[in-house]
Amino acid sequence: RYGSQLRTEFESRTGSTWPLNVGQVYTTLSRLERDGMVVQEGADEAGHDLYAITGDGRAELRSWFETPVDRTSPPRDELAIKLAMAVGAPGVDIRDVIQSQRHHTLKAMQDFTRLKAQALADVPANRDEVAWLLVVEQLIFQAEA
Known part of the structure; x- marks a missing residue:
């Protein structure tokens, strides 16, 4: 997916409760790419850079899902x-x-x-x-x- 698609999916799932700035999505994708969590995998017909999650990214995501939210420091x-x-x-x-x-x-x-x-x-x-x-x-x- 490309950044705008990720933003749309997030807002769809959260009912736009917490609107995302698409620039922040792309900044985050750049950091994730730098850290080896995602890679660019070509572009779509419109020229949007497409990103895919890596094995390390999947492991980090799985860890995030499995770790309870810490409520001790609200x-x-x-x-x-x-x-x-x-x-x-x-x-x-x-x-x-x-x-x-x-x-x-x-x-x-x-x-x-x-x-x-x-x-x-x-x-x-x-x-x-x-x-x-x-x-x-x-x-x-x-x-x-």
């Missing part, structure tokens, strides 16, 4: 930081901050739940639809937390 969470900084900050009513966030989060949960219901009504028929359902489930769990 990424920064803007909401947690905002709430921590709002407590005791002059002129900030923490209750207003929490209420505003609660309203926004409930709306997001409703939207995600509606998306999930639509996806389930269509009975997932392919990998992209199943992948999107998993992403929506994760978004719901994250919003609930």
Whole structure:
């Protein structure tokens, strides 16, 4: 595949939840090529450079899939930081901050739940639809937390 195809596949499977910059895809492909994880294998009719995963790349991918996501060092969470900084900050009513966030989060949960219901009504028929359902489930769990 070429970079734009990879981007399209990622966005299709994730419901465009995390849009990718195609330039970043090509930068990543260059690094993967440098590290022996992919190789260029010709070009298509339109002149796009096609990439294929190597044996080392497959081994690394398999390792990535098999290794649980480390939750002991969670990424920064803007909401947690905002709430921590709002407590005791002059002129900030923490209750207003929490209420505003609660309203926004409930709306997001409703939207995600509606998306999930639509996806389930269509009975997932392919990998992209199943992948999107998993992403929506994760978004719901994250919003609930």
